Amino acid sequence: MIGRPETHPVKKVLGFTDEMVAAVESWRAKQKPVPNFSEAVRRLVELGLTVRTPAKPVNKPGRRLRAQELAANAIKKMIDPAAPPEERAQRKHRLTKGPSEFREDRVDLPKAKK
DSSP states (O other), X not given: OOOOXXXXXXXXXXXXXXXXXXXXXXXXHTSSSOOOHHHHHHHHHHHHHHOOOOOOOSSOTTHHHHHHHHHHHHHXXXXXXXXXXXXXXXXXXXXXXXXXXXXXXXXXXXXXXX
């Protein structure tokens, strides 16, 4: 069967909440000429993909200290209190640094210089 070529050959089924549909319908009604719902969604997606948003800082103040505090408390519970202080310190170091097999994959540690 020969027909009109499809302008949008990839079809996807999307789910929308009632609020999302209402927001799209409201935006669509303000456009001239008024696009159908599918075209309105395509335009909104294109607009969303072109917007540049500033990157959010990964570390918020205090988060690192809180994480260190939580880790230290968890490690205290795991380490045998009867072990000598040197051994406890060594175990804590191993737990915080992680197994040597995985250290090079960690993104939170600075890379070793070659």
